[in-house]
Amino acid sequence: MLKNRFLLFIVFMFVLIVTACSDGTVEESSNEANSEKEDNQTENTQTEEKSGGSLVLGTTAAPTLFNPYYSTDTSSSTIEGFIFSGLVTVDTDFNPEGDLAESWEFTEDGLRWTFHLRENVKWHDGADFTADDVVFSYGIPLHEDYIGPRGLPFEIIEEINKVDDYTVEFVLSEPYAPFITITAQFEVLPKHILGEVPIAELGMNKFNTKEPIGTGPFKFQQWKEGEYIELIANEDYYLGAPKLDSIIYKIVPDMNTLMAQLQVGDINLTGISPQYIETAKKLEEQGKVVVTSGPSNAFEYIGYNLRNELFQDKLVRQALTHAIDKEAIVQAILDGSGVVAHGPGSPANWAFNPDVPKFEYDPEEAKRKLKEAGWEPNKDGILEKDGNKFEFVLKTTSANEIRQQIAEVAQQQLSEIGIKTSIELLEWSAYVEQTSPPLWNFDAIVAGWSIGSDPDPTWFWHTSEIENGLNYNGFSNERVDELLSENTKISDIEERKRIIAEADAIVAEEQPDTFLYYVEGSLANAPNLHGPKFNAANTYYKIHEWYID
Template identity: 30%
Template sequence: MTIMKRGLLSAAVALAMAGTAFSGPALAAGKLTLSSSQDPGSWDPVDTFLVAWAAVSTNIFDGLTYRGPDMELVPGLAESWEELDEGKRIRFTLRQNVAFHNGEPFNAEAVKYTFDRLLGEEGAKGPQRSNYIAIESVEVIDEYTVDMKLTTPDPVLLTKLAGYGAMIVPPKYIEEKGEDFFNLNPVGTGAFKFVSYEPKVGIKLEANADYWGGAPKLSELEYRFITEPATAVAELQAGRVDIVIPPIIPIGMIPVIEADDNLEIVSVPGPTVDALRFNTRDGITADPRVRKAIIMAVDRKTIVESILAGQGAEIATFQSALSFGHDPELAPLPYDPEAAKALLAEAGVAAGSPLQIDIRGNDATMNEVAQVVASFLQMVGLNATIQPYETNVLLNDIIPQGKTGAMFQQKWGGWTFDYDNTAYSMYHSGEKWNPYETDETLDEMLESQRPLTDRAERERILKEIGAYIADRALELPLYNSNAIYGVSKRVQNFVAAPDNRLKLTDVTVE
């Protein structure tokens, strides 16, 4: 039977995060091997947006704040903080007696360096800087106090500081070794230290016995990059992998794992949503009538029930029900193939018109979903073909450069659980994930909600943004999927994270 869990921080982790530094190292034992479907290619926090990066690097790096599987925000490298000047300045009191893995001390200068770098030339090369543009500067008050000055209040900033680009990095190490070296040899303050990295193969970590939050109970972590779902499951069955990290397990393989007495499925509702977004610049999908026709031609409810086997939910906008800004009253366009045919005829689309759907080649579930979508589109007179790409190629070249077909897969974690993080990245002019649209009205709406401290007003605008995007039919919203882990029963104290950000300090193996 599939185990449905809502992640909760263990008492030990919560105490360590919210309390004082650990008093001494403990002897760690045991190796845990995890399968991840993607090699991020760089371990620098400013270089990435990938959930696959966070699944590993949550154990290497720390932020000023920390958000665990229970979604509660607690102290990280900052012991406390207070908002000043009506939210335009945040003062952080930093944790003392913390060292980076290379022995370099963590202090206020490291925090300032991290954000100067993120907001400077190096950060400009990656996708993370736009999440932190509310930060004007970081000023050192004393060795363990910093002030973060904001151009405008950012209601999501404290959550953003718990992940990705805001992870604190070692100034001297980076300056001495260089950016390229740091990309491949990461150093943080986290519970595990970097050992080795082989591109496309895996990364190995060892326990940081001096971790401020308490020494890990494991001695080693190994992440293997296994792109083929069947291979990942086979390695789990053979005992060469202990945990398969989402989203690689196909729905059809869940019964195989459940049938093995040594394995279990751990499934938790998460933020990840899937959509087929439209090329709104070229071809027939430049016409909003065609886009709406395509949406109405596809029976999304059947896809969720049949292909996902209920491991997800239909969505009306590109966000989960857990997202701040989600509007439960906004219904998706109905499945109505006759109305779809009428709209296509009104738009002058000829029967048999070709349409290409670009997807991640190693996403077995989406491969199946895309085939079903193509069948639905054929029934209304469109000839859809599927073009699979290697994931990094699709994400780093095809989509950002505006070289997609008529439709392209977008999978988004929405790790802040706030619609702004998704909507600004997907729809604001000039953003990496928006290669086709320039919409001044939408830009103004997106910008207007960012500085608001009135939670209700901000939620109202986010709902309006969702409705506006749905009306313009910028994507075919498909589903919000559960985070599905395959886990060996030799693994103890494992807590599944909805956003794949697994902190493995308390895990043991039998």
């Protein structure tokens, strides 16, 4: 079967700038590097000695574990990206690049993928990286005893074959659009360490918290609970030893503390919450930080647990959204650094559908819909139905001040239509544990989703993702299931966009979430830290080349 250029349905809208070889393989672009080599020779000479120092990355959210097949939170994923490597990564425009794979090729029908692996890669303990590690790692979610949340992008894999020590072949049951930008990005784990661990016990293994071993640019040194995670440079990193000596992932209690530490130089890189943008810009005017901003591939929401009878009526969910003044949240809490959302997705990716049903702020319409759904106020003004009061707990994390403020606004505005809400703030790791599978221990949450390198929404809305996946709401809709199952098989990007748009419109009509706003992201770093620049695709792109002067 003839090999083909990389299928349009696989690559994002910037596909034309990916380099394709004449034999049909796609690999890292070396021509651009060669063309720039002479121009950069002087600059490289000037900067090659500028190494050393620690990147102190400040955050209010602690990680939970370091295993990409079991973690679901951003902090854990960030650190995993420093320790481990996948077959591919993406650049700042979502274009796939080789990582552990030097190149790859695939058959015309998209069912057989062959990856050619780098031969100069060592695990952090000195062992050789080989195809055995890839076969082992990508087989984890396929095992009958796997109960982690990351099974979806592996379901279409029928076979993983070791061709030789540095070649791996994947055979798929059907074309899968996100295979290269989602599945092949999953980090590879060491078979020589974990190969004998029963899959049923892998999620709880001490490897995940005490001694993770990867092939990435930084090696795990220590985790001081509630304070920091320390990583040190991997001098044997296959793309070259990092210029930074170490990364300190520093956990601070709140944004006020984080901003204070940024100002005095105790932290030299952090994301900036919208309410602190003006403070960050003043620090930039004083020469203390550099701020970069742009649209994030994410959205914030209030999510309803449809396993709870309170939220199983679509009219009720629509009424809840009518009761929340999203524009006021954006202006008062975010200082305007966000765009009101009416549905899932993000304007930062190519699949975004702005034409979805909208449920604008209208408390009277909220009351009307609740009455239609059978809810009537009692003598205390609290809505009741069949003797049950409309009251629930709204959970969020104490690590995020914006979400706390959103919860308070929602509590007040819902009270105005007769709904009693109490707020429960949880430390980050407790929040993740309670709201994730298999517990799903929440009524409603204030949260956010980062969409990832492919806009496939199957993770969030497909019925198959309810039990152990990322469908936190427990949302199920037969037509949405059909559309989402179809979208990943499509070879035409415009057709795929149309299908995702239809699914998003149905989800917006159903309102399993009150979609609040699309996020505007910002990054602040010390002026002597070179490399960071905000982007929606890959915040820590080529971190081994970052340096401090």
